[in-house]
Amino acid sequence: MNVISRRDFHQQISGSLLTWSLLDTLFSRNAFADDVRLLASKWLANVNTISLDLKGGKLDQATWQKQVDQLLGKVDLPDLLKFLDFDKLTRDLEMPERGELSLRPTLPKVEGLPTNLVFGNQVFALNKDRSVIPHGHDNMATAFIVLKGNFRGKHFDRLEDDKSHMIIVPTIDDNFGPGTCSTVTDLKDNVHWFKATEDQSFIFNIHVMNVKPGATGRVYIDPNGEKLSNNRIKARKINYGEANKLYG
Secondary structure, three states: OOOOOHHHHHHHHOOOOHHHHHHHHHHHOOOOOHHHHHHHHHHHHHHHHHHHHHHOOOOOHHHHHHHHHHHHOOOOHHHHHHHOOHHHHOOOOOOOOOOOEEEOOOOOOOOOOOOOOOOEEEEEEEOOOOEEEEEEEEOEEEEEEEEEOOEEEEEEEEEEEOOOEEEEEEEEEEEEOOOOEEEEOOOOOOEEEEEEOOOOEEEEEEEEEOOOOOOOEEEEEEEEEEEOHHHOEEEEEOOHHHHHHHHO
């Protein structure tokens, strides 16, 4: 594997919060030479501070989403696969009958970097017709890039909530192939649903939990709900078991 130059390294990591989580995973696979590790340590520590600003509300979610979208659009997918040691990570998988399999790389301690990471990360593995089931997010910011395979991806804006329903409106309905990406915040495209259209399809995910103080997590829904005016949908809130049975 080729070692990137200092100049290329700076160009690749400039101006994005996502890089913290990405490089965190890359370090776990020993992707960089020692000099690049040393160069990255101080910078990544600063990115971690910025990410904490996101969680504290000092950086708005719309800006985070814009920066992450821009970076993901420039990712070199073959390099990313090498960085993640994708072949080793996905070797001899036993895929679930329904839904997605979550793969979590073991992240080592890196000298000069915080031990408590701001971003979580994982790889979702799915076979054909299996889904990352439709759900919204409470108090989270997430991003996805397709590593391999193809998906039908749908996003919805979350307009209103009550105890039993969520009012949503479609925003994205598209095919997502290798290298394509999407992002989610409480403000925009909050609900999503990705269905694999071929076997051995994989998504790399990062997630910022507890963007603000309070509860955080997924809210599962049935997006095939009552059709309302202005393209809105009244979607039932359901539990994971029902969502997986319907759409997994």
